Every structure is written in structure tokens, then in C-alpha cells.
Amino acid sequence: MFKEPPWRLDNLQMLKDSLNEMKSRLNNFNLCEWQQHTNQMNKAGDIISAVKKNVQGELVTQAWCKFYEIASNFFLVPLNEIRREENGNNFTSVHLCEAPGAFLTALNHWLKTNAPDVRWNWLATTLNPYCEGNSYNRMVADDRFIRHTLKHWCFGADNTGDIMDLRNLDVLVERCKLLDGGKRILLITADGSVDCTDVPGEQESAVAQLHLCETVACMHLLQKGGNFLLKLFTLFEHQSVCLMYLLSCVFQWVTVTKPASSKPGNSEMYVVCINFKGRDYVAPYLNILRQHCGNVLPTKAMFHPRDIPSNFLRRLGECNEFFKHHQCQVIKDNISMFRAERYNDILFELKHVKRIVANKYLRDYRLSQIDSANEIVGREILEKSNSSFMNKKWRVDSYNERCKKQDLEPREHLSQICNEAREIESPAEKSYTWHLRAPETLEIQTGRSFNKVRSSHFCDSKIHQILNKIDDIVRDTQSTICFPTAEITREQTQQIDPTHEILSFQFVRDYDSHRMIAEFYDRLEKFQTGQTLVLVGYSLLTQLNIGLLHLLSGFFDKINVEICDNEGYRIKLETYRRNDKVLNDLREILTASHNARKDNMTIWSIIPITILYGKICKHIKTRKN
Numbered sequence: 367m368f369k370e371p372p373w374r375l376d377n378l379q380m381l382k383d384s385l386n387e388m389k390s391r392l393n394n395f396n397l398c399e400w401q402q403h404t405n406q407m408n409k410a411g412d413i414i415s416a417v418k419k420n421v422q423g424e425l426v427t428q429a430w431c432k433f434y435e436i437a438s439n440f441f442l443v444p445l446n447e448i449r450r451e452e453n454g455n456n457f458t459s460v461h462l463c464e465a466p467g468a469f470l471t472a473l474n475h476w477l478k479t480n481a482p483d484v485r486w487n488w489l490a491t492t493l494n495p496y497c498e499g500n501s502y503n504r505m506v507a508d509d510r511f512i513r514h515t516l517k518h519w520c521f522g523a524d525n526t527g528d529i530m531d532l533r534n535l536d537v538l539v540e541r542c543k544l545l546d547g548g549k550r551i552l553l554i555t556a557d558g559s560v561d562c563t564d565v566p567g568e569q570e571s572a573v574a575q576l577h578l579c580e581t582v583a584c585m586h587l588l589q590k591g592g593n594f595l596l597k598l599f600t601l602f603e604h605q606s607v608c609l610m611y612l613l614s615c616v617f618q619w620v621t622v623t624k625p626a627s628s629k630p631g632n633s634e635m636y637v638v639c640i641n642f643k644g645r646d647y648v649a650p651y652l653n654i655l656r657q658h659c660g661n662v663l664p665t666k667a668m669f670h671p672r673d674i675p676s677n678f679l680r681r682l683g684e685c686n687e688f689f690k691h692h693q694c695q696v697i698k699d700n701i702s703m704f705r706a707e708r709y710n711d712i713l714f715e716l717k718h719v720k721r722i723v724a725n726k727y728l729r730d731y732r733l734s735q736i737d738s739a740n741e742i743v744g745r746e747i748l749e750k751s752n753s754s755f756m757n758k759k760w761r762v763d764s765y766n767e768r769c770k771k772q773d774l775e776p777r778e779h780l781s782q783i784c785n786e787a788r789e790i791e792s793p794a795e796k797s798y799t800w801h802l803r804a805p806e807t808l809e810i811q812t813g814r815s816f817n818k819v820r821s822s823h824f825c826d827s828k829i830h831q832i833l834n835k836i837d838d839i840v841r842d843t844q845s846t847i848c849f850p851t852a853e854i855t856r857e858q859t860q861q862i863d864p865t866h867e868i869l870s871f872q873f874v875r876d877y878d879s880h881r882m883i884a885e886f887y888d889r890l891e892k893f894q895t896g897q898t899l900v901l902v903g904y905s906l907l908t909q910l911n912i913g914l915l916h917l918l919s920g921f922f923d924k925i926n927v928e929i930c931d932n933e934g935y936r937i938k939l940e941t942y943r944r945n946d947k948v949l950n951d952l953r954e955i956l957t958a959s960h961n962a963r964k965d966n967m968t969i970w971s972i973i974p975i976t977i978l979y980g981k982i983c984k985h986i987k988t989r990k991n
Contacts, residue, residue: 367654368666373604375671377683381690382602385633386567388694391701393765397563400704404631407700409719413627416724421733423475424741425511425748429468429557431627431727432636436595437476438731440621440638444552445481447591458487458550460542460587462529462580463558465492467511471742473553478736487545491520491538494527495823496975498908499816501834502827503561509823510751513976514743525813525970529558530579530661539586552592556580559597564768569633571663573598574605579659581609585616585652590644598622599633601686608668611678616643622685627727630696635689776839783835790829797928804920804948805913808972810958815968819877822907823975830907850903850933858933862900866938867893871903879910879968880959886914887952890921893942898922901937909971912978917955920948 392400405411418426436442448457457477461469470488477484493505495512505527512519520541521527522534529535542551558580560573577598584594594617601610601622614620618641628634658664671679703712727733738744763771771779818837822830840847850858855870862868869889871882889899899922905911915937919925922939930936951972959969971978 367651367668368658368664370667370670372665372667373671375604375607375679375683378602378607378686381683381686382600385600385690385694388697389566392697395704396764403704404629404700406713407703407716408630409716410626410630410723410727412720412724413727416728417733420728421475421735422745423736424471424743424745425466425468426471427466427468428627428629430472432625433469433472433555433595434476434731434733435625435627435727436623436636436638437473439623441640442553442593442595442638443473443476443481444591444593444641445484447552447589448481448484448550453550453552455483456485456487456550457552458489458542458545459553459555460538460551461488461490462554462556462583463492463576464490464555465495465506465512466508467515469555469557471511474740474742475736478740479732479734489518489520489538489542489545491522491529491534492527494521494525494813495821496909497521497526497813497816497970498819498821499814500526501820502831505821507821507823507827510748511743513751513979514747516976521813524967525811528661529583530576530659532656532659535579535583535586535659538583542587551587551589553595554584554588554592555595556584557595557597564765566765570600570603570606574603574609575661575663577609578605578655581613582652582655582659585645585648585655588642588645590642590646592642594637594639594642596637596639598635598637600690601682604667605663607674607679607682610637610682611669611674613637613639614678616648617641618643622689624689624692626723631693631700633689633693776843779839780836783832783839787829787832790826790832793929795929797926800915800919800925800927802916802919802925804917804945804951805973805977808951808954809974810955810969811971812958812962812967813970815963815966817877819905819907823979824906824908824912854932855902858902858930858936863898866898866900868900868902869904871901871905877908879908880963882911883914883952883956883959883969886918887956890918890942890952891949893921893944895943897942899939899942901935901939903934904937906935909973909975909978910969913971913973916973916978917948917951920945920951 413431414426414428417423417431423430443457447453449455459473464470467490470490473488474486477486492512493500495505495507495509497505519527520538522529522531523537524531524534526534529538545551556577558573558576560576565572577596580596581594584596588594594613596613598606598609601607610620617639620640621638622635623638624630624635658668703709706712738746771782774782818834819830820834821827836847839845859868859870867889869885893899899918906915915925918939921942921944923941923943924939926938926940928936928938955969955972962968
């Protein structure tokens with residue numbers, strides 16, 4: 367394995383070229399307009415709303431409907447294995463790249479209506495939505511379900527949730543051993559993907575390594591007789607051909623399917639792998655597969671073409687031809703219908719078709735409501751969760767327009783970003799008071815060190831994406847940017863009461879949590895009773911920064927926050943009183959930060975995110991940080 371140079375099969379490359387030629391016809395379409403159009407044209411487009419209305423399922427999304435459809439069409443849940451005497455109706459599943467969690471709620475609903483006697487336990491992993499070093503483009507930031515089920519999630523050795531890091535995989539394996547002795551994992555799902563909006567012609571290559579890592583994780587965890595559900599896209603390149611052959615070798619039955627509830631114009635498909643031959647069967651190959659896991663594509667192909675039976679290659683070619691034909695037909699039809707003269711009449715006619723399809727879905731899969739007590743979190747709880755600040759990818763222009771932006775000079779690019787920023791409303795209030803409580807106990811959480819805050823649960827994601835765009839340009843041009851500038855800081859501090867202590871922060875190239883913790887400790891250890899501390903330019907983007915404000919409230923009577931356009935936040939902590947417990951807490955945090963740095967880790971938080979949501983998160987969000 368992994369001895370041959372990369373290779374291509376001519377017949378599959380011809381299919382790829384044909385599909386990409388059809389996709390290229392979409393390059394001038396505005397992305398938002400095109401998505402709205404294709405949603406209206408989708409004959410299965412009413413399935414989600416029909417399930418929500420008639421079944422009132424928990425976290426019903428497109429992923430929910432796809433999973434339920436696959437579970438109903440295939441023997442995905444291996445009930446025969448689960449009900450064997452040694453398993454005693456106990457069933458454990460592991461879910462990779464699972465955010466936001468719709469596969470889990472769909473599986474729960476399926477079990478409650480099809481196998482209510484099964485006792486189910488589960489563990490999931492995904493890119494950690496609370497890792498501020500994970501970017502919006504890489505992860506699903508929707509944590510409505512995750513925040514209520516955190517004990518069931520494993521984010522690995524470095525807390526990022528990156529399954530492509532072997533250390534995280536090994537921690538997941540160890541965690542699974544604690545689930546019923548690790549003996550009853552009979553289903554693994556892997557729904558991972560990568561944002562390929564800017565490279566639509568190379569989607570398969572962009573996700574190939576992730577799919578290999580998901581498969582290797584499955585081989586570490588799955589019990590003999592268990593099943594595996596893997597999302598793939600096209601199967602044109604040697605990585606996918608080899609992966610499909612590997613799966614066909616280690617499972618008794620492998621089927622490629624595209625659920626009716628999947629968007630018909632994309633390349634998404636699912637591989638249903640039934641009856642795993644067991645860890646002993648794959649053991650001789652695991653070490654070499656592990657060596658080729660990671661974030662970098664292997665330089666060699668997994669197999670030589672002559673190692674793969676010609677009959678398998680023929681069948682795979684037929685499979686590719688089948689799905690490519692249907693995808694191209696859908697794209698072609700959608701293009702022809704875009705702004706057609708009879709567009710409104712077509713939409714009216716489609717309403718009847720959509721209703722038939724949705725009713726067929728409900729009927730064929732025998733969907734029915736379950737008791738709310740049998741839900742994992744609860745539909746009503748999830749629906750009440752504030753989702754307005756979840757990840758909103760800010761792409762409204764066409765592919766060709768985005769390509770042109772990449773060629774812009776930095777000054778032109780910054781000008782466009784400024785125009786985007788002007789669309790955002792400024793906060794109505796310019797100052798307010800927070801009454802916070804210092805935490806009774808600390809819960810110090812560490813994770814992989816990061817030097818750039820790429821995501822935040824305390825800021826509108828659109829605003830944060832503007833910040834990231836600016837930072838990308840600064841880094842590309844090897845420039846530096848400081849906000850507020852030293853000049854502004856000097857001017858502003860001169861206007862502050864000279865009896866106040868001032869601690870100035872700046873938005874700089876590298877986020878350094880350790881320096882911030884050390885500065886707080888050094889300053890507060892020497893503070894005098896009755897003094898006021900003013901924080902200039904203090905960021906409210908990270909869990910740690912918010913948590914530290916909670917902690918500092920144990921020293922001061924109240925916290926006043928003022929928004930200043932030219933310096934960011936000015937936070938005034940009034941009337942200091944010594945608090946030895948809080949000072950000891952701060953010393954403990956500083957020591958933990960020192961120790962974390964030795965392992966290239968850093969302090970991520972000192973207060974659980976679930977507590978921050980209830981205390982301060984809402985207050986910040988309503989003012990659009």
C-alpha cells in the first residue's frame with residue numbers, strides 16, 4: 367500500500383471534465399439568487415417542512431431527513447447484531463464530523479419508532495465550535511444541540527476536534543473503551559466535508575484526506591458485524607477509487623446512494639457499508655493507514671490499478687456515470703428554468719409535485735411523532751436557542767466575481783471590505799453597566815495554542831469575518847496593524863481620571879492569552895482599596911476574556927462598558943476591594959497557563975461556555991460586538 371505514484375483512469379477523468387464543464391456554466395450566477403432558485407426547483411424541497419409539521423422531530427434539518435431515509439432504506443442499524451445474546455439489546459454508535467447533531471436526533475427518532483427496546487448510547491466528535499482557533503469556513507458553528515450534550519462529545523487531545531490529527535483519534539479510541547467496555551460499537555457515521563465553494567472543480571481532492579481519516583477512525587472503533595455510513599462526493603480520482611476498494615474489501619456489502627432528500631444539483635452521495643469483517647481482519651493494514659493520516663495528502667496512491675479487479679473498476683465507472691448524469695441533468699434543467707418566462711406558473715405546478723413527494727416520504731418511512739420525554743434534548747429547547755449569531759457565510763456574489771476579488775490589489779480589496787462593513791448597523795447603546803458574579807469554582811480548560819481568533823460565540827459572525835478578511839490582507843502583505851493605535855491610546859488615556867489605573871490592550875497580529883493573564887495578575891496583586899481599573903481596547907471575542915471579566919468582578923463593585931469608535935471597548939472596573947480567594951484563582955490560572963505553554967497548549971476558558979451563555983453572552987450579542 368502507498369507505493370505507487372498517483373494515477374488516473376481516463377474514463378473517470380472524462381466524466382469529471384464533463385461534470386466540471388456543466389458546473390462552470392454556473393460561474394456567473396449570484397450565489398444567493400442561485401440557491402434560492404434551486405431550492406424552489408427542488409421537487410423534494412417540502413420534505414423538511416412536512417416532517418417538522420407532521421412529526422415535530424428534534425433538530426429537523428436536511429441532514430436529519432437524509433439520515434432517516436438511509437436508515438429506513440438500508441439495514442443501517444444492525445438490529446440482528448444488537449439483539450444477539452452477548453449484546454443484550456445494548457447499542458453504541460459513534461458519530462464523526464457530526465455538528466450540529468441532526469444525525470443523532472434522527473437516529474434517536476428512528477430507534478424510538480422502530481426499536482424502542484434498544485438501549486442506546488452514543489459518542490460524537492466534530493470540529494470544536496468553542497475553539498476560537500477554528501475558522502468559520504472549516505467548521506459548523508451551530509452549537510444549539512452540542513451545548514446541552516457536551517458529556518457525549520470528544521474533542522481529542524488538543525480539544526480542537528480535528529479527526530485528522532492522530533492524537534485526537536487515539537483519545538477518541540480510549541474514550542470509546544469507556545462506553546460499555548468498548549465492545550458494542552455497531553454503527554459509525556461520518557458526515558464530514560470541507561468548504562469547496564471557491565474550488566468547485568476540485569471538491570473531491572479537497573475532501574479526500576478527511577475521508578481517509580474518517581475511514582481509518584472507523585476501522586479503529588467498529589465491532590465485527592457493525593455498519594459504517596460515509597459521505598463522499600464524486601469518485602473520479604485515485605484516492606476515492608482506492609478508498610471505495612478498501613471499503614469493499616473490509617465490508618460485506620457496499621452501496622452508494624443519494625437520498626431523495628439530498629439537494630439534487632450537488633455531488634453529495636453516501637456510502638452505506640454493511641457488516642464489518644472486524645478489527646482483526648484489518649489489523650495488518652492499520653499501521654500503514656495510520657502513517658498516511660493527517661492534514662497532508664499522501665504523495666503515493668493507496669493501491670496500484672492492477673491490484674484492483676477490473677470488474678470492480680467497471681462497476682465503479684457505472685456508478686460514476688449514473689450519478690454524474692443525474693447531477694448534470696438537474697443543473698441543466700435549473701439553468702433553463704432560471705428567470706424563465708413562465709417561472710411563476712412553473713413554481714405553481716411544482717407545488718403539487720412537492721406535496722406528493724413529501725407525502726410519499728412520510729408514508730414510505732412510516733414517520734410518526736415520539737413522546738417529548740424520549741427526545742435527547744427537546745425540540746422546544748432547541749427551537750428557543752438563539753441561532754441568529756450562528757455561522758453565516760457571507761457569500762452573495764458569483765464564482766467569477768469572487769475570483770476577480772482574489773486578483774485585486776490590497777487597497778482595492780480593503781475598500782470593498784469597508785463597503786461591506788458599512789452595511790452593518792452600529793449598536794444603539796454606547797454605554798451600559800454589567801453586574802457580574804465571580805465564579806465560585808474555576809473550570810480551567812486548555813487546548814491547542816492559536817495566534818488568531820478565527821471564530822467567536824460573542825460576536826456576529828459577519829462582523830468577525832470582516833475582521834478576518836482584514837487580517838488576512840495584513841498578513842499577506844506582511845504589514846502590521848494595531849487597534850487602537852498607540853497615538854489614540856495616549857490621547858484617550860490623557861482624558862481618563864489620573865487617579866485611575868489604566869491597562870491598555872491592542873488588536874495585534876498574534877493573540878497572546880498568557881501575557882494578558884500575567885498582566886492582570888501583576889497589576890491586581892499591587893492594587894489599593896478603592897482604586898478603579900480602566901481597560902482600554904480590551905477584546906470581548908474569546909471565552910477566556912469574558913471569563914476573566916467575570917473573575918475580576920470579584921474585586922470590583924461594578925463594571926461599566928463604553929463603546930468608543932476609535933478605541934473599541936473601554937471597560938471601567940470601579941472601587942477595588944481585595945479578595946484573596948479571587949487573587950488565588952488568578953494565580954492558579956497563571957500557573958496553569960505556564961504549564962500549558964510547555965505542551966504548546968493555552969488556556970481556553972475558566973468558566974464553562976454553558977454558564978457564559980446564561981450570564982453575559984446574551985448581553986454582548988444584543989449590542990452586536
